[in-house]
Amino acid sequence: xxxxxxxxxxxxxxxxxxxxxxxxxxxxxxxxxxxxxxxxxxxxxxxxxxxxxxxxxxxxxxxxxxxxxxxxxxxxxxxxxxxxxxxxxxxxxxxxxxxxxxxxxxxxxxxxxxxxxxxxxxxxxxxxxxxxxxxxxxxxxxxxxxxxxxxxxxxxxxxxxxxxxxxxxxxxxxxxxxxxxxxxxxxxxxxxxxxxxxxxxxxxxxxxxxxxxxxxxxxxxxxxxxxxxxxxxxxxxxxxxxxxxxxxxxxxxxxxxxxxxxxxxxxxxxxxxxxxxxxxxxxxxxxxxxxxxxxxxxxxxxxxxxxxxxxxxxxxxxxxxxxxxxxxxxxxxxxxxxxxxxxxxxxxxxxxxxxxxxxxxxxxxxxxxxxxxxxxxxxxxxxxxxxxxxxxxxxxxxxxxxxxxxxxxxxxxxxxxxxxxxxxxxxxxxxxxxxxxxxxxxxxxxxxx
Numbered sequence: 455x456x457x458x459x460x461x462x463x464x465x466x467x468x469x470x471x472x473x474x475x476x477x478x479x480x481x482x483x484x485x486x487x488x489x490x491x492x493x494x495x496x497x498x499x500x501x502x503x504x505x506x507x508x509x510x511x512x513x514x515x516x517x518x519x520x521x522x523x524x525x526x527x528x529x530x531x532x533x534x535x536x537x538x539x540x541x542x543x544x545x546x547x548x549x550x551x552x553x554x555x556x557x558x559x560x561x562x563x564x565x566x567x568x569x570x571x572x573x574x575x576x577x578x579x580x581x582x583x584x585x586x587x588x589x590x591x592x593x594x595x596x597x598x599x600x601x602x603x604x605x606x607x608x609x610x611x612x613x614x615x616x617x618x619x620x621x622x623x624x625x626x627x628x629x630x631x632x633x634x635x636x637x638x639x640x641x642x643x644x645x646x647x648x649x650x651x652x653x654x655x656x657x658x659x660x661x662x663x664x665x666x667x668x669x670x671x672x673x674x675x676x677x678x679x680x681x682x683x684x685x686x687x688x689x690x691x692x693x694x695x696x697x698x699x700x701x702x703x704x705x706x707x708x709x710x711x712x713x714x715x716x717x718x719x720x721x722x723x724x725x726x727x728x729x730x731x732x733x734x735x736x737x738x739x740x741x742x743x744x745x746x747x748x749x750x751x752x753x754x755x756x757x758x759x760x761x762x763x764x765x766x767x768x769x770x771x772x773x774x775x776x777x778x779x780x781x782x783x784x785x786x787x788x789x790x791x792x793x794x795x796x797x798x799x800x801x802x803x804x805x806x807x808x809x810x811x812x813x814x815x816x817x818x819x820x821x822x823x824x825x826x827x828x829x830x831x832x833x834x835x836x837x838x839x840x841x842x843x844x845x846x847x848x849x850x851x852x853x854x855x856x857x858x859x860x861x862x863x864x865x866x867x868x869x870x871x872x873x874x875x876x877x878x879x880x881x882x883x884x885x886x887x888x889x890x891x892x893x894x895x896x897x898x899x900x901x902x903x
Contacts, residue, residue, distance in 0.1 A: 458649045459683045461670030463841040465803060465876055467612045468816040469760065471780070473720040473729045475619050480719075480732035483552075484739040485528050486536075486545040486771040487513055492583060493892075494518070494592045494899065497543050505532045510557035510579055510713035513546050522593060525580025527715030527736045529555040545771065556712035564634035564708050572637050576704065579713040583774070584700035588681060588693045589867035590899045595692075602641040602685055604695040605632075607657045608648040608668075610675035611759035611875075615720035615777050617698045618654040619731065625656040627705035634704050636662045639694070646680040657698075673841065678873045682842050687867050699777060719772065723760075723781035724818040725753045734772075740779055741769045752784035754821050761875035762888065785822025803880045804835065827884045839876040842868060846877055850887055853894030858901050866898055 489497040496517040501507065507526040516522045530550040538544045559579050564572055573596045576582045587594040594600070607617050621628060635643050645663040652658065658665065666684055668674050677695045687693055699717045706714040715736040722729050727747050740755065756763040757773040760780050764773055772779065801817045836846045844865040852860035871888035878887040 456649075456667050458667045458669050461668065461674040461679060461683075461841045463838055464610075464671035464673055465839045465880070466610070466671045467760075467819075467879070468801065468814075469612045469782075470724040470816045470818050471722050471726055471729050471782075472613050473615065473722050473731055475616070476730040477718070478730055478732050480734040480738060480743055482734070482739045482742050483530075483550050484533075484547065484741070484771075485526075485530075485550060485735060485737040486547045486739070487524055487527070487737050488545050488771065488774065489514065489524070489543050491774040492516075492524075492593060493590070494896070495522075497524070499535060499543065499546070501532050501535075501546070503532055503535055506530070506551075507532060507548065508555045508557050509715065510559065512580070514543075516593070519593075519595070521577055521596065522582060523577060523580050524583060525713060527713075529553050547771075556714070559707065559711050559713070561711035562708055564630065564637055567637065569637050572634050575707065576634075579707050581700070581703050581707055581713060584703065585694050585696050586775075588678070588687055588695065588870070590895050591870045592899065594694045598692055600639050600641065600692045600694040602644055602681075602693050603635050603639050604644045604646060604677050604680055604693060605635070605663075605698060605701055606646045606675060606677050606680055606695070607654075607698050608646075608652055608675050609759075609777075610648075610672035611761055612672075613720070613722035613778070613780060614675070614759060615718070615731070616651075618652060618657070620718045620777075621654060621656050621698055621702070623656075624702055624705075625659070627702050627709060628656050628698070629660060629662075629705070630708050631701035631703070631705035632660055632662050634708055635696075635701070642685075644680065644684055646677075646684075648675070670841075673873060673876060676870075676873055678869055679841055682868055689862070689867065691867075697775070697777065717777065719776070720778045721747075721781075722778060723756075725749045725751075725781040725783060736772065736774065738772050739769060740766065740772060743779060744768060744781070748781060752786060753781050754784045756780040756782070760819075761879060762872040783818065783820035785820035803839075823884050825882075825884060828882075830883050830885065833882065835880055835882075836877040839880060840873070842873065844868065846874065849894075850874070850885075850890055853890050853897075856894075856897060858898055861894055861898060866894055869895075871895070 497514040498517045508529045511526045512523045528550045533549045534547040536545040585594040643663045649667040649669040758776040849864040871891045874887040
């Protein structure tokens with residue numbers, strides 16, 4: 455009998471705007487790679503404005519690890535190297551030429567290659583940044599051996615894309631990618647599936663992997679939960695992880711010899727008129743995606759999901775690690791005596807409103823905070839949505855006072871900022887917990903490197 459790891463702590467947020475399982479093509483002439491998407495990367499630019507590039511051409515490298523290259527997702531011309539405050543490099547924008555030309559890295563069967571050859575091909579093509587490592591959620595160090603690699607095939611975040619639908623019919627590519635990953639570790643490649651929602655044979659028939667079954671509400675799809683429940687991280691351990699679409703990109707690299715940045719994204723949210731799936735390329739501009747497809751009124755456009763995504767402009771670009779665009783109402787309004795209304799249309803984790811009586815209802819939630827920042831209150835609510843064996847409030851406080859010994863003792867190595875997104879959502883103190891955890895992780899990495 456298959457063992458199922460059941461998560462009981464958590465919360466599914468029922469939002470309107472799930473993407474209908476219809477696949478469309480998204481064409482755009484504009485793409486961008488955003489160095490700010492990568493934790494701990496200090497970019498050193500290799501191109502200048504006006505340069506012609508092919509898909510796979512190096513754009514910049516990490517000054518702290520010069521081997522790691524970041525490459526163009528499409529062929530065309532570099533039209534802008536955009537810098538923000540203090541000359542921080544924010545975007546390298548490329549205008550596509552429509553030629554779809556690629557650099558040829560050579561096809562090969564990963565099972566016939568040595569680990570070093572696979573690593574070199576992944577680095578030169580620019581696919582290596584898809585592989586991240588715990589602790590710290592940074593790009594994996596190719597010179598270190600991970601004790602395991604995790605690929606999570608389901609996402610429980612609000613309105614998250616269905617990877618069964620995305621990956622359908624691509625079993626051969628996916629298996630080639632898994633075969634390459636298996637050469638990168640002396641340990642196990644874990645393929646984490648949902649016990650009920652995952653039905654794709656591409657996942658369930660995969661070879662060279664250990665398939666782990668999970669069930670329960672969000673965040674049962676978070677990789678932190680999968681690592682903690684299968685083989686927890688101890689001090690000194692390194693675990694790598696990546697997304698199923700990244701495994702496909704690896705498979706295409708070895709089968710076709712090119713960096714093909716093709717991916718499928720879900721356009722979701724209550725303010726989207728026609729939420730469906732789109733075939734496109736990594737780093738695409740969302741301008742054409744949203745054109746004449748949004749409801750009237752102020753909206754917030756998010757690259758990623760509503761809990762851990764990034765706010766972008768209407769002509770912004772898809773984040774490197776995101777597979778979803780979400781659009782929800784902007785909450786820049788004041789609700790007169792809103793606290794005194796029955797709140798039948800409001801979602802509440804604490805049952806402050808009667809809406810909890812209708813559990814099947816889905817909501818059009820906005821970004822309104824309904825209150826300002828205040829002190830932490832010991833309510834015990836965080837622990838109800840936090841399935842890891844960690845004290846979330848105590849770890850947050852340790853990060854706020856920069857106590858690295860306490861942070862280590864409380865389990866900072868096992869978490870990422872996305873693990874605190876639900877705590878932040880239900881938090882009555884309106885504290886930006888994810889940024890606190892990110893600063894704590896950055897401090898620990900600096901002190902231990």
